[in-house]
Each structure stands twice: as structure tokens, then as C-alpha cells.
Amino acid sequence: FFPMVPCWFFVAMLAPVDTVIRQGQSTNLSCSEKKSSNTVMYWYKLPLGKDSRLILVASAIEGTKANVEEEFRSRFSSSEIQGDSVTLLIERAFLNDSGMYYCAESETQWLGC
Template sequence: MVPCWFFVAMLAPVVLALEQSPDTVIRQGQSTNLSCSEKKSSNVAMYWYKLPLGKDSRLILVASALQGKNDEIIPPAVAIFSPSKQEIQQKSKATLVCLASGFYPDHLNLVWKVNGAKRTEGVGTDEFSTWNGSTYSLTSRLRISAQEWFNPLNRFECVANFFENGTLESIHKLLYGDAGCALTEESYLWYGNSLKLTYLILCGKALLYAVLVSSLVWTAKAGGKLYRE
């Protein structure tokens, strides 16, 4: 006999009366739809549990990952912010910030890409989305070296992935590396040394020119004296 699967849906904590599907029996390989609703709900989240016979209940699904019939899906607004010049000058590091805001529900993840390749090193993303009263926001940070940032050919991309009407959607935001107008400590020292070297070369040329002119003047005077004699 093909084994059967038993599912029970419940809401915790229960504040008001629930309306849910009756107990359902399906065979392996089959599928079914379960529904659970609460009128005038004051709960923030609903939870689904699977109850194996003879075993304690085990949480298998958080219903905040599900879409209610009356829920409106609001896609995020995504923006990338350039690193702080102070951080670059003091630490030779650059932190890019990606902010996804104004979305609902809270099931969204942020992914960083550099020149099209996924980047996980140096990435720090908030563990939970922030509730702003009606929508959510989520922040992720990418820390790179100043050298990597000061390369206009580098392309930094923040991708926000979320579900809309059962389909995975993505919003991409791009930011290119800086052309190098701001100076890091290393580049500042390099330019300073270059200026010093240029100054010394110019001084050397001026001195050589002065010696050459003095030699010509002395030669001319010596030649005139011999001519008079």
C-alpha cells in the first residue's frame, strides 16, 4: 500500500476563530491546497506545522513566506550608495551600501555581483528586514579595497530577488568604479614623490643650463682677451 501523508494546519498563537481546510489525506506524489484564514486578525505571522503520527510537531513552513489572497505585493526600490571618502583615505577600504526599501512582504534577498560574478567575500547583509509600519527595508554592504574601487572598468551590481505572483523577479542596480579623482594615502604619496622627482630634475636642468651659459660667457671673454693681445 502506498504510504499516506497527513497534514494539519494550525495558527499559533490563536487569538480568534480560524477557518481552515479539513484534515486532508493524500498519497505520495499527489498534491493538494491547504488554506487557513482568520477574520480580524491581530497576528503578525502565521505558521504551518507538519504533525507526523506518534511524533512531536515540527515547524516546516513559516506562512509569512506565503501570499494571502488579499495581500498586495509591493516590489522594492533599490539604490546603491558610493563609499565614504573618509574611509578610503583612512583605511584604504571602500564600503558600498545597497538599500532595498518600500517592499512587501518581507521575503527578499540581496546579492552582490562584481563584473557579473557573484561576490560573497566582504558582504554583510542585515539578518532581518526592517518593518517601517506598512513596508519593509533591507540593507546589504560590500567592502572592497580602494584599489578595486578606483577602477572605472569595475562594475558593481546589487540584485534584489523577490517573488511576485509565484514568479521570481529581480531588480538590478549598477555602480561603476571611480575614475580616481579622490586620492588614497598610497596614491597621495606616489604623486608627492613624483612631484619631488620632477622638481629635482628641473633644478638639475636649470643648474646645468647655468653652468653651460657661464662656460660660454667665460670662453667668450677669454677669447676676446687673447684677440686684443
């Protein structure tokens, strides 16, 4: 008996998005990191604070509609992957939206399985 081994691997490239937003203001964050054709792009938030961790906000798979995580759906939306970029819209920013936002991508590569 051999355990199943995945036939792909994950590569992520994180890029911080540098934007200052005033409370109550809406903004679009844009990212263009796409390097391959088999791609998933992600938006992460790193809240302010010493013990913070990356939180997944949204993801978009090439050729499908973007998905925003449930806790962000009321005011956040994400575009589909368009060309080499993806956009995150934050409507009416609140103080608790503060943090660093990161864009990441993953690609699958088949290993001859």
C-alpha cells in the first residue's frame, strides 16, 4: 500500500499593496503578479498588531468567478482574473479594515503522474 501523493506543487508570491484609505472611503486594490496559465490568485489581509496572522480575504481561479470569504462579503468584492491582474474592492472602509493587504498566486505543475 502506497499513500496517495499529490501530482502538483504550490508556488506563492506575495506582494504587499501600499495604499492609505480614509475611514468611510471606498477603494480598489490592484495586483498583477500572474506568471502562468494555471493560476489561482489570492488576497490576504495582515491586521495591525503584534500577534496578527494572514487572513484569506478572496480568491480567484483562472476562468471562474472570484470567491470572497464569508466574513468579508458585506463590503469586499474581487474581480475575476483579467489578463494578468485581479482587483479587490473595499466599500466604506472601517477602522478594523486596517492592515497590510497582500496579493498572492499559486500555480499547479503536473509532475508526470
